[in-house]
Amino acid sequence: MPKSMFEKIWEAHVVRDVPGESTILYIDRHLVHEATSPQAFAGLKAAGRKVRRPDATIAVLDHNVPTLQVRGRRVLELVDQASALCITTMEQHAREFGITLFDMNDERQGIVHIIGPEQGLTLPGMTIVCGDSHTSTHGAVGALAFGIGTSEIEHVLATQCLLQKKPRSMNIRIEGSLGPGITAKDIALYMIGRLGTGVGTGHVVEFSGSAVRSLSMEGRMTLCNMAIEAGARAGMVAPDETTFAYLKGRPFAPKGALFEKAVEAWKQLPSDPDAHFDTVHEINIDGLAPQVTWGTNPGMVVDVTGRVPDPADESDPQKRRAYERALEYMGLEPGQKITDIRVDTVFIGSCTNSRLEDLRLAAQVVKGRHVAPGVRALVVPGSMQVRRMAEEEGLADIFREAGFEWRASGCSMCIAMNGDRLSEGERCASTSNRNFEGRQGKGGRTHLVSPPMAAAAAIAGHFVDIRDF
Amino acid sequence: MEPFTRLKGLVAPLNRTNVNTDEITPARFLKTISRTGFAQALFANWRYLGDDQTPNPDFVLNQPRYQGATILLAGDNFGCGSSREHAPWAIREYGFRCVIAPSFADIFYNNCFNNGILPVTLPEPTVLELFKEVEATEGYTLEVDLEAQTVTTPDGRVFQFPIDAFRKQAMLQGLDNIGWTLSHLDEIRAFEERRQQEAPWVFSLK
Numbered sequence: 259m260p261k262s263m264f265e266k267i268w269e270a271h272v273v274r275d276v277p278g279e280s281t282i283l284y285i286d287r288h289l290v291h292e293a294t295s296p297q298a299f300a301g302l303k304a305a306g307r308k309v310r311r312p313d314a315t316i317a318v319l320d321h322n323v324p325t326l327q328v329r330g331r332r333v334l335e336l337v338d339q340a341s342a343l344c345i346t347t348m349e350q351h352a353r354e355f356g357i358t359l360f361d362m363n364d365e366r367q368g369i370v371h372i373i374g375p376e377q378g379l380t381l382p383g384m385t386i387v388c389g390d391s392h393t394s395t396h397g398a399v400g401a402l403a404f405g406i407g408t409s410e411i412e413h414v415l416a417t418q419c420l421l422q423k424k425p426r427s428m429n430i431r432i433e434g435s436l437g438p439g440i441t442a443k444d445i446a447l448y449m450i451g452r453l454g455t456g457v458g459t460g461h462v463v464e465f466s467g468s469a470v471r472s473l474s475m476e477g478r479m480t481l482c483n484m485a486i487e488a489g490a491r492a493g494m495v496a497p498d499e500t501t502f503a504y505l506k507g508r509p510f511a512p513k514g515a516l517f518e519k520a521v522e523a524w525k526q527l528p529s530d531p532d533a534h535f536d537t538v539h540e541i542n543i544d545g546l547a548p549q550v551t552w553g554t555n556p557g558m559v560v561d562v563t564g565r566v567p568d569p570a571d572e573s574d575p576q577k578r579r580a581y582e583r584a585l586e587y588m589g590l591e592p593g594q595k596i597t598d599i600r601v602d603t604v605f606i607g608s609c610t611n612s613r614l615e616d617l618r619l620a621a622q623v624v625k626g627r628h629v630a631p632g633v634r635a636l637v638v639p640g641s642m643q644v645r646r647m648a649e650e651e652g653l654a655d656i657f658r659e660a661g662f663e664w665r666a667s668g669c670s671m672c673i674a675m676n677g678d679r680l681s682e683g684e685r686c687a688s689t690s691n692r693n694f695e696g697r698q699g700k701g702g703r704t705h706l707v708s709p710p711m712a713a714a715a716a717i718a719g720h721f722v723d724i725r726d727f
Numbered sequence: 728m729e730p731f732t733r734l735k736g737l738v739a740p741l742n743r744t745n746v747n748t749d750e751i752t753p754a755r756f757l758k759t760i761s762r763t764g765f766a767q768a769l770f771a772n773w774r775y776l777g778d779d780q781t782p783n784p785d786f787v788l789n790q791p792r793y794q795g796a797t798i799l800l801a802g803d804n805f806g807c808g809s810s811r812e813h814a815p816w817a818i819r820e821y822g823f824r825c826v827i828a829p830s831f832a833d834i835f836y837n838n839c840f841n842n843g844i845l846p847v848t849l850p851e852p853t854v855l856e857l858f859k860e861v862e863a864t865e866g867y868t869l870e871v872d873l874e875a876q877t878v879t880t881p882d883g884r885v886f887q888f889p890i891d892a893f894r895k896q897a898m899l900q901g902l903d904n905i906g907w908t909l910s911h912l913d914e915i916r917a918f919e920e921r922r923q924q925e926a927p928w929v930f931s932l933k
Contacts, residue, residue, distance in 0.1 A: 270925075273918045274911055280893045282908055284918055286929045294811060296760035307905070313930075322758065340758035347760045384929060391810040391834060405834050407812035408762075409841035409904075417908040419915060423891050425833075455745055456804040459830060489807065491833045512928035520928040555745050555807075576744055576802065583743075673754050694749040694808060696772045 260530035263496055264427050264462045267402040267527070271385045273419055280421035286384040287314055288414050290357065291370050292348035293321035293675065294389035298411035299351040310418045312356040316379055319345055319362050320369045321675050325638050325665035334362075337677060355415075366509075368641020368667045371395040371609035375479060376641055378508025382497040382524040387414055392609045392691065393492075394485040398478035399505065400497030400527050402462065405486065425491065426460050426536040429529075431467040434544035439724040441619065442477035443611055443689065443708035445469065446484035447549035449541055451559040458490025461537060464529060465495050469543050475504040476615040483610045487556040487691055496528035548724050550596050551693045551706040553584035558693070560596060562711070562723045568592035587695055588703050589683065597721050599705070603686040604635040604716035605698070607665075608672035611689035611709050612640030614647050620713035621653040623727065629661035630719030636663045636678065638670040662716070674699045687715040729843025730901030734824050735870040736797030739788055740861045746801055747808035748835060752817045765817035792865045800857055801828040806835025815842045825871050827878065829854050840894055841904070845873060847888045873899060 261269075273282040288311075295317070302309070309315060322341035324334060335342045345362070352359035360367045366377060371392050374380040382400035387393060389411045396403035406420070413420055430453075432445060450457075463485050470478065478495045485493025495501075502521050505511045512520050547561035558581075560567070569581035569592065585592065590599070606612070606620050617639065629635045637657050639645035645667055648654050654664050671678040672690035680686055680702025689712050690697075693704040707715065714727045756768035771779055773786045782789045788796075799818065805828040806814060815838045818826065824844060829851040831839075839846040849857075860880070861867045870879040873895060878886045897904065908915075923930050 270922075274914050278892055280891070282911060282914070284915070284922065293757055297762040297812075300760070300762070305905070338758070343760060344758060381928065383926065389810055391808065393810075405810035407810055407815075407834060407838035407841060409812060410837065413905050413908065416905045417915065418919075419908055421893075421904055421908060423894075455807060456830060456832075459804070459833060486808075489804065489832060516928050520926075523926065555747070576742075579742075580744055675754050675758060692747075692749065692808060694747045696753050697749050700753065700755075700772055 260532040260534070262427050262529040262533040262535060263400065263464055263494060263527050264402065265533070267383055267385065268424060270383065280423055282419045283422045284385065284419055285387050285414050287379060287386045289370050289374055289379070289386065289388035289393070290315060290317040290411070291321055291388070291390065292319050292344045294408050295351070295411055296344060296347045298389070298408045298415060299355070301412045302415050307416045309355040309357065309415045314418060315357045315415070317348060317352045317357050318360040318367060318370050318373055319348060321669045321673060323362050323668040324676055325668045325670045325678060341676060365642050368643065369609045369612065369669055371483065372612060372640030372644065375399060375475070376508070376643055378505055378511030381505065381511065381520070382501060383527050387420065391486045392483050394490065395479050395483040395609055397482040397485070397492050397494035398475060399501055400494060400524065402492055402494065404491040425462045428458060428461040428463045428490065428537040428539070429535040430463055430465050431538070431540045432465060432469040432543060433467045433540065434469050434542045435472065436469065436543065436546065437725070439710055440546050440548060441708040441710065442473055442480040444546055444549045445543055446481050446487070447551065447556060447559045447706060448543065448546055450484065450488045450556045451549070452541060453488060453539055455487065455555050455557040456489040457539070458485060458488040461490050462492040462494065463488070463490040465493060470495055471498070474615055475500060476613040479613065480610055484556070484691055497524045548708060548711050550711065550721055552588065552590060552596065553581070554587055554693055554695050556691070556693060556706060558584055562596050562721055564596055566590045566592055566594040566596070597723065600685070600720045601633060601687045601705070601715050602684045603680060604633060604712050605638070605671045605686055605688040605690065606636065606709055606712050607638030607640065607670050608690035609640065609669070610691040612638060612644065614644050616689065616709040617644065617648050617653050620709040621656045623710045623713035623724065624660045624662070624717065625656050627660055627717045629716045633716055633719055635661060635716040636665060636671065638665045638678070639667050641667045671698050673697070687712045687721065728841060728897065728901050728904065731824065731843055731845045731873055731898045733870070733872045733874070734797060735868055736824070737793065737795055738798045738800050738861050738867050738869050739793040739796035740858050741787060741799060741801045742858050744802035745804045745807055748806060748811050748814040749808055751806065751814040752811060757811060757813055762816060763820065765813055766820040768813070769817040769821045795822070797823055798825045798827060798869055798871065799823045800854065800861060801826060803829045803851065805831050807832035810834045812838045812842070815839050815844055819844055827854065827857070840898060845871065845898065847871060847878060849878065849886055849888055853886055
């Protein structure tokens with residue numbers, strides 16, 4: 259019987275599947291960070307349990323780390339004792355349980371969803387979990403990767419397994435080709451706008467189609483990263499030559515003959531031609547315009563050439579109220595042109611868009627220009643490795659000369675836990691993933707865009723159509 | 728795990744769709760290593776004026792008639808966004824034992840079970856009807872029976888809700904999930920041996 263990639267990976271990880279019980283699913287890789295794990299380790303200790311496979315567990319500091327260039331412990335404690343406690347607790351737990359930790363001064367440090375693929379910790383065919391919803395990112399290599407809560411982190415630490423109910427499968431076929439300046443981020447936002455923020459609930463989504471095949475690994479990661487914003491716990495893309503070439507030589511990827519053997523196995527992963535999916539959607543992206551969110555969830559999005567919608571045009575009363583509340587929070591008027599919206603801050607970073615490719619695209623726009631007066635612009639590379647590579651190829655200089663702040667890596671202003679945040683009423687063009695109320699700081703107003711669109715907004719001081727810029 | 732069997736309680740309506748976990752527990756409250764102390768954090772950006780202290784009289788949970796509510800009625804896609812378990816911790820600590828909505832985000836839904844909160848899914852028209860009744864009737868209560876999988880209104884109408892059979896039993900008994908999985912350790916070991924043969928590169932981390 260033909261099988262989907264999801265079914266193949268699922269079946270390869272079933273430890274126990276008895277009718278009337280949840281499935282015991284084996285987890286190959288457990289990624290841990292300081293923001294959601296302290297209570298899981300505490301629970302483990304309270305129950306007198308051990309970490310079953312420290313060798314399959316990797317920890318990194320990302321949510322709370324300062325992105326200023328100097329990251330000594332002393333500076334951190336002075337700035338924020340609460341963040342410092344989360345960080346030292348992670349360090350203690352890593353030592354106590356024998357888990358490898360990429361600490362603040364480790365050259366491999368970065369956002370957990372950036373460093374996983376970058377270090378080759380994330381491989382095709384794996385089950386991968388992390389106490390973070392954007393774990394869906396890792397599905398880009400052809401893995402089943404999803405976010406879990408803290409109680410589930412404790413479960414995986416103790417057992418290397420999770421109790422799961424098998425999700426439904428969905429195939430989102432994305433056909434067509436991207437025009438100049440249009441990116442995977444625009445595809446993701448357009449898709450969520452079309453299909454809705456809850457379309458993927460209860461599903462694992464495989465992204466397929468010509469547009470997905472021609473995306474780089476970085477683009478596929480951006481797309482899978484945003485799967486959770488469409489409600490899907492996991493997004494995935496079938497591994498192919500692009501995937502294998504990306505993974506070859508990465509520090510934790512298999513080497514030599516073992517790599518070749520792995521590739522042979524990975525080639526069996528893609529969905530069979532007649533595989534069944536519970537739900538299928540198709541999207542065409544020919545002629546896609548740059549996307550800009552205007553509201554307070556990622557589905558509230560329009561073309562940059564469009565206008566802020568009028569709630570009065572909405573017939574569904576719940577949707578109308580949601581639109582009214584969003585416009586009030588965002589400080590926007592119905593019918594306002596998107597290109598007339600001025601920004602105070604520009605944030606290029608986050609697990610969605612802070613890889614080298616993202617920084618290259620943004621730097622191309624910025625080169626030889628300067629940030630508009632009054633605009634604060636930050637580039638926060640996704641990992642210290644991305645930062646080093648960007649420095650080596652001159653991107654850092656381009657950003658600095660244009661008036662951008664060039665930071666060290668971390669989650670930074672995507673979640674505003676480390677001091678990088680918006681103030682009340684401040685408006686931001688952000689390459690991150692969530693424009694929720696208060697996400698980038700209480701009262702902050704977030705517009706989600708691609709890296710080149712964010713870069714262009716920093717230069718112009720308002721949104722512009724990157725195609726004419 | 729805290730067991731849940733049946734509950735008769737006051738209902739508070741939060742008539743919004745896509746309520747996300749950043750709204751339930753803003754990220755500034757995540758900077759802690761504790762599993763408690765989140766009651767104050769619940770809906771903090773809506774609940775207070777400015778300083779996380781002064782109650783906002785316009786926010787529904789601050790209305791005197793909803794004090795002591797144990798059931799939260801909410802819109803579609805409740806709990807979307809981040810995986811933070813701080814969201815159900817805050818909901819539970821505030822006093823809710825049950826959330827009723829037309830749909831829940833997956834991670835939040837799972838997290839509820841691990842914290843003694845019963846997430847009840849009812850069809851959207853039913854939830855909209857319940858919103859009208861709650862808003863129209865001070866002191867409106869519902870009775871939730873997990874064993875029977877029913878929600879009963881004050882005038883005796885009964886709505887069935889679906890729930891996974893294993894999870895239902897786990898919640899009724901207050902099962903230690905981790906202990907249950909560890910009772911199958913032999914099967915886990917056998918799986919690991921097989922997997923190591925089939926995909927040795929997965930085990931080559933160290």
